[in-house]
Amino acid sequence: MSLDTELRELFGRDDETPWPGEATAYDRFLRRRARRARAVAAATGLVLVALLAGAVLVPRLRPSPVVPVAPAPTKVRVESQGFELRLPSGWKVDRELMGTHAPAAGETFPATSIGVPQPAVVGLVLTPRSGKPPGASITITTDVNERLDYSQVQGGSRRADGREYRYHRGSGPGDVGRYAVMWPDWCHLGMTCQRSAWPRILLVTGSAPSDHDQVRQIMKRIVGALRPITNSRRPPPPPTVPARTKVLLGTGGSGRTAWEARIEPLGGNSGFSIRFPWLQKHGKKGQGMHWESLEPQDIQLQGTWTLMDCLSWWSPGSGVMLSGLARREVASVRFELEGRAPATVPTFGRDKGLPWVAYVSPTVPTGSRIRRVVALDDAGREVGEEHAFQGDRLCGPI
Numbered sequence: 001m002s003l004d005t006e007l008r009e010l011f012g013r014d015d016e017t018p019w020p021g022e023a024t025a026y027d028r029f030l031r032r033r034a035r036r037a038r039a040v041a042a043a044t045g046l047v048l049v050a051l052l053a054g055a056v057l058v059p060r061l062r063p064s065p066v067v068p069v070a071p072a073p074t075k076v077r078v079e080s081q082g083f084e085l086r087l088p089s090g091w092k093v094d095r096e097l098m099g100t101h102a103p104a105a106g107e108t109f110p111a112t113s114i115g116v117p118q119p120a121v122v123g124l125v126l127t128p129r130s131g132k133p134p135g136a137s138i139t140i141t142t143d144v145n146e147r148l149d150y151s152q153v154q155g156g157s158r159r160a161d162g163r164e165y166r167y168h169r170g171s172g173p174g175d176v177g178r179y180a181v182m183w184p185d186w187c188h189l190g191m192t193c194q195r196s197a198w199p200r201i202l203l204v205t206g207s208a209p210s211d212h213d214q215v216r217q218i219m220k221r222i223v224g225a226l227r228p229i230t231n232s233r234r235p236p237p238p239p240t241v242p243a244r245t246k247v248l249l250g251t252g253g254s255g256r257t258a259w260e261a262r263i264e265p266l267g268g269n270s271g272f273s274i275r276f277p278w279l280q281k282h283g284k285k286g287q288g289m290h291w292e293s294l295e296p297q298d299i300q301l302q303g304t305w306t307l308m309d310c311l312s313w314w315s316p317g318s319g320v321m322l323s324g325l326a327r328r329e330v331a332s333v334r335f336e337l338e339g340r341a342p343a344t345v346p347t348f349g350r351d352k353g354l355p356w357v358a359y360v361s362p363t364v365p366t367g368s369r370i371r372r373v374v375a376l377d378d379a380g381r382e383v384g385e386e387h388a389f390q391g392d393r394l395c396g397p398i
Contacts, residue, residue, distance in 0.1 A: 082232025176206030303375030303384015
């Protein structure tokens with residue numbers, strides 16, 4: 001039964017007498033139901049409008065995407081000056097100091113010709129992140145414009161690695177002072193060692209209008225935190241052999257200038273020798289052998305270590321022979337002569353289980369000058385050089 005029928009029956013009566021309002025009761029009900037339906041529809045519409053508005057507004061209220069900010073570096077490197085530093089807490093790199101740097105053989109910063117000065121970072125200026133103390137800064141660089149001799153830092157304190165340092169008091173109101181740290185140039189393995197007459201000094205200099213003690217403490221902390229890299233890192237000790245080592249490396253030549261290259265002891269020391277059998281047999285007692293004590297450090301740093309023998313002294317017109325030892329990775333050695341074409345020879349003795357190989361030059365005319373003895377690897381790249389005999393004429397008159 002429908003709701004309308006039930007209502008009609010409810011309002012129906014047995015007698016014919018209507019009660020007040022009975023005639024219009026059902027019509028009033030219908031009108032109320034219509035108003036209620038309109039109200040529900042209106043409320044539903046408002047809810048939908050609110051939801052739609054929310055859908056539009058919510059994206060606008062979302063926060064913008066967070067762009068990650070790279071953290072400030074905590075460790076900086078100045079390769080041309082050979083130091084690395086973990087920055088002290090609360091301090092930052094304000095700027096880099098630019099200068100020129102002449103790279104040694106094998107250095108990769110910057111990629112350029114050996115010895116040609118190139119722009120490079122030569123120091124750093126640090127400042128406090130908070131700006132306090134105001135006007136404070138610490139500069140780290142080397143003695144580019146001034147030369148400090150060893151006596152100015154001798155007698156000072158020592159870092160954990162044994163490097164000496166000394167504090168120099170400031171000379172004015174804003175001058176906190178400076179620490180001078182012994183920071184020598186160490187030669188890379190396989191490079192010519194270009195040691196300067198003056199040692200390199202690393203300078204940590206502070207300035208601040210006030211709070212000198214605070215800045216000085218940071219400076220001292222920096223002195224202890226500096227680490228050697230690149231051309232300030234000590235190379236490992238070069239390989240060597242026991243003093244009793246006795247090995248025939250190779251033979252060559254013929255007749256009076258036949259030779260034998262050996263590693264053999266003499267006087268309790270291990271050395272490299274060139275023996276000349278003919279001269280040993282026909283010469284005076286003790287002749288026919290050139291022996292020199294091994295110099296492993298020179299071999300490692302230069303790549304080659306060269307001896308000279310004047311063959312013309314017992315075999316006129318035979319000229320000069322150059323021989324020596326090279327690091328194991330040296331495949332050939334080139335002899336560059338003034339005014340003559342260079343001569344290149346392979347190394348030998350690699351199968352003898354030693355840390356070096358040997359080489360012997362073709363005969364060189366008496367009076368020649370050697371510009372360089374160059375070590376080459378398998379690809380023909382230079383891996384070392386030696387400026388042998390300082391450009392003197394080889395084997396002058398007897």
